Every structure is written in C-alpha cells, then in structure tokens.
Ligand SMILES: NC(=[NH2+])NCCC[C@H](N)C(=O)O
C-alpha cells in the first residue's frame with residue numbers, strides 16, 4: 001500500500017544554465033536506470049509525459065552576469081507550466097533535469113499551487129551548493145547557481161516574476177542540506193536572507209539524523225513538501241556523474257537516511273532530480289544511485305525492526 005498520488009515524470013533535457021555540457025541527457029539516463037519501473041514496482045501509478053522541448057544551448061559566454069538568460073527563462077516557463085498542470089490534476093510531478101536552473105520554474109509552479117490551495121510549503125534543497133548567487137555575486141554567470149535567489153525575488157524579472165507575483169517563495173520555507181561549496185559574496189547573502197542551512201560541517205558534527213529532524217520540524221497535514229534533489233549533493237565517490245563535483249558529501253547510508261526520513265513524513269508532493277550529467281558518469285552508476293534514492297523517497301526502507 002502506498003499513500004502517494006499518481007506520479008508524472010517530466011523530462012526537461014537542457015544544460016542551458018550549467019557550466020558543463022551534458023545534463024541535457026539526464027532525463028534519458030534516469031529512464032535507462034528504470035525510474036518508471038522502479039516506482040511502479042512499489043505500487044505507484046506512473047505516467048511518463050516525455051520530454052519538454054525548448055531552445056538549444058547556444059553555449060555562449062555570460063552577458064551582464066548571466067549566461068543564456070533568454071533560453072533559461074524559456075525553459076523555466078515551459079517547466080513551470082508543465083509542473084503546474086500536473087499538480088492541478090492532483091498528480092505528483094517528478095521533474096527530471098536538466099540543470100538546477102529549472103528549479104525556478106518547478107518551484108514557482110509548486111508555490112503558486114500551494115498559495116491557491118491554502119497549503120503551507122516546505123522546500124528541502126539537497127545540494128552541495130546554496131545556488132543563491134546573483135548577477136553581481138556570481139563567479140561564473142551560470143544561472144544554475146542562482147535559482148534559490150531568483151525564487152526569493154533576487155534576480156532578473158523574467159525569472160523572479162515567472163509566476164506573476166514576486167517573490168515566489170519566502171526564505172523561511174527553505175531548508176538546505178549537504179552544503180559545502182558557497183562563493184564568498186554568496187555566503188554573506190545567504191546569511192542576510194536568513195536561509196536555514198545544514199552544511200556538511202553540521203552533518204559531520206551532529207549527523208544526518210539531527211539535520212533532517214530539524215529540517216523537517218513543523219510540518220503538518222496541510223504542508224506540501226517539495227524536494228529539490230541536486231545529484232551533486234552526494235559524495236562524488238558514489239555519484240561522479242555531475243558537472244560540479246565537490247568532495248565531502250553525504251555517503252550512501254547518510255543519503256539513504258535523508259531520503260527515508262523524508263518518506264516517513266508522508267508529505268512529499270513534488271520532486272526535482274537535477275544535474276545528473278551522463279557525460280561525466282561511469283556506466284550510468286550515478287543515474288542508478290539517484291533512482292535508488294528516489295525509490296527511498298517513495299517508501300523503500302532499510303528498516304527491519306518493527
Ligand atoms: N546547481 C549547481 N550545480 N550549482 C553550482 C553553482 C556553482 C557556483 N556557485 C556558481 O554559481 O557558478
């Protein structure tokens with residue numbers, strides 16, 4: 001028996017916001033790793049909606065602090081519409097990226113849906129990076145380093161006002177876990193905004209259990225939990241297939257515990273799986289570990305005690 005609504009897989013094959021090419025192959029790598037079959041085997045109803053189709057990545061240098069801003073906006077508009085449509089039908093969207101810039105569209109849709117339904121929103125941002133850069137702060141111009149800032153209202157109009165009202169979310173809705181790479185100016189901005197961050201130092205000192213207990217406090221029956229899972233959250237020893245690897249991430253067991261504790265809440269209503277880059281992977285093992293962890297988000301448990 002599962003307690004999840006029917007699932008819709010939405011492929012968003014682009015690397016338009018990234019600094020390395022290849023994340024556009026992410027959706028198919030997840031399919032090759034049987035994401036649909038694994039979820040169906042858990043008794044879930046799964047529809048694969050196929051891939052969205054947006055502008056090609058022109059691979060140009062940044063302009064005024066943004067690389068490919070127009071293309072990023074277009075992909076996010078498409079993502080927002082697709083995610084919103086699935087939520088409106090009472091379904092649970094899994095957005096298969098693609099790079100993490102797409103979380104702007106995905107979470108803008110989730111936030112709009114929650115506002116309309118009078119539901120509270122909690123966002124778990126599982127990532128090595130805070131992705132809280134702006135055009136002034138960014139060292140790269142890559143917009144996949146900016147989605148949290150855009151969602152909180154800091155960024156170009158086309159991204160901060162995607163959903164009509166600005167800001168899409170309040171920083172108090174966000175909990176970031178696994179963080180270990182933050183640019184200097186970005187760090188200051190994260191503190192000013194008051195984001196709640198469980199960085200790797202916190203996880204080293206207090207453990208994943210305590211980090212997740214705290215990140216999940218205050219949820220109630222009316223809370224929609226959105227999980228934005230950047231695969232670079234994981235230690236590169238288990239997940240080499242990403243563009244921006246950072247040493248010292250959660251190991252397999254810590255990641256499992258994180259996902260199982262999310263599943264235990266029964267509140268997850270939408271999910272992003274992003275930054276999987278098959279061009280950097282080894283025999284699709286990163287896609288496989290990502291699918292394995294997604295399975296845990298949907299209730300696969302290593303718990304054998306009663
Ligand atoms: N979603 C990601 N992989 N983000 C990486 C961002 C890296 C760096 N902080 C930048 O802004 O360029």
Ligand SMILES: [Mn+2]
Nearest residue numbers: 100127131230
């Ligand atoms: Mn990210």
